[in-house]
Amino acid sequence: VSDVRTWWHRLGSPRWFYGVSRAFAPWLTGLGVAAIAVAFVWGLAFAPPDYQQGNSFRIMYLHVPAAILAQNCYILMGVAGVVLLVWRMKLADMVIVAAAPWGCMITALALATGAIWGKPTWGTWWVWDARTTSVLVQFFLYAAIIALREAIGREETAGRACAVLAIVGAVNIPIIKYSVDWWLTLHQPATFKLTAAPSMPPEMYLPLAVSALGFYLLFGGVLLARTANVILERERRTQWVQDLVRETRA
Amino acid sequence: VSFPTFADFLAMGGHGLYVWTSYALGVAAIVASVVGPARARRRFFVVEGERQKRDLAGQRSSDASRSS
Numbered sequence: 001v002s003d004v005r006t007w008w009h010r011l012g013s014p015r016w017f018y019g020v021s022r023a024f025a026p027w028l029t030g031l032g033v034a035a036i037a038v039a040f041v042w043g044l045a046f047a048p049p050d051y052q053q054g055n056s057f058r059i060m061y062l063h064v065p066a067a068i069l070a071q072n073c074y075i076l077m078g079v080a081g082v083v084l085l086v087w088r089m090k091l092a093d094m095v096i097v098a099a100a101p102w103g104c105m106i107t108a109l110a111l112a113t114g115a116i117w118g119k120p121t122w123g124t125w126w127v128w129d130a131r132t133t134s135v136l137v138q139f140f141l142y143a144a145i146i147a148l149r150e151a152i153g154r155e156e157t158a159g160r161a162c163a164v165l166a167i168v169g170a171v172n173i174p175i176i177k178y179s180v181d182w183w184l185t186l187h188q189p190a191t192f193k194l195t196a197a198p199s200m201p202p203e204m205y206l207p208l209a210v211s212a213l214g215f216y217l218l219f220g221g222v223l224l225a226r227t228a229n230v231i232l233e234r235e236r237r238t239q240w241v242q243d244l245v246r247e248t249r250a
Numbered sequence: 251v252s253f254p255t256f257a258d259f260l261a262m263g264g265h266g267l268y269v270w271t272s273y274a275l276g277v278a279a280i281v282a283s284v285v286g287p288a289r290a291r292r293r294f295f296v297v298e299g300e301r302q303k304r305d306l307a308g309q310r311s312s313d314a315s316r317s318s
Contacts, residue, residue: 029284033280033284036280040273040276044259044269044273045251045252045253045259046251046252047252048252049252049263054262054263054264054265055262055263055265055269056262056265056268056269058262058269059268059269059272059273062272062273062276063272066276066279102283105279105282105283106279109275109276109279112272112275113272113275113276116268116271116272116275117268117272119268120265120268218280218283218284221284222283222284222287225287225288225291226287228287228291229287229290229291229294232291232294233294236294236298241298242298242302244295245295245298245299245302246302248295248299249295249299249302249303
């Protein structure tokens with residue numbers, strides 16, 4: 001128990017987390033980009049065409065991982081929100097600040113690639129079905145968290161308001177996830193389920209798995225790098241940051 | 251490879267514009283998410299480094315005026 005407690009306390013120390021972030025971020029980012037590159041070439045050039053959709057289905061290797069990370073990034077912000085409100089851990093607030101812009105961007109990417117995929121597949125760029133609408137809501141939730149942060153001057157108040165919004169907005173997550181099962185949507189249901197064998201042949205789903213793994217790694221690396229930057233900004237007056245600046249200046 | 255020629259690969263069976271536009275956006279997003287934080291970090295150290303130099307120069311000049 002005491003080990004867990006020291007670990008938890010250390011996690012709350014921005015200086016310690018900065019060191020860890022700087023050590024792991026380049027590796028996660030590098031491995032992520034490499035995996036994504038392999039998956040893209042594999043999916044674009046080597047995977048067999050879909051018997052219904054032809055080659056437009058290859059957008060899947062980008063769209064699906066982007067959509068997965070759009071959701072998981074939000075879940076992470078919700079968890080960080082709980083940690084901030086319950087334990088008053090400043091680091092949790094910094095993680096929300098670091099995650100929101102990336103999450104907003106990746107949600108926009110999921111929406112854009114979905115629209116582009118929809119045109120040749122459904123014959124329309126956009127439908128107001130449950131899946132697309134709930135993801136659009138999530139995009140606005142990200143944007144709201146970013147805007148709220150800008151709008152409130154006091155850092156602590158802004159942090160708590162963003163945490164509440166992150167937690168409340170997480171209600172949308174199960175709606176996104178199950179929208180394709182609960183309602184009749186134009187969007188196709190989940191490609192992968194933990195409880196069933198994939199409906200695609202391996203040469204089709206393996207590149208997707210590699211791409212998703214790559215996006216998870218990239219997210220990890222980018223989030224650490226961004227959090228490290230937030231820590232530097234917030235702690236710019238402290239001795240250890242000023243020492244770091246002095247070292248890089250020399 | 252599932253395409254007989256490179257031209258077929260680019261054409262994507264008539265869906266080339268959709269596929270390649272999507273991937274252009276994807277690659278741009280990935281590059282932005284890697285380059286963005288690295289640039290922000292460099293900017294932070296440049297700005298803070300300049301501030302340190304200014305503070306140091308300010309201290310020196312105030313020391314000099316005190317000793318004269």
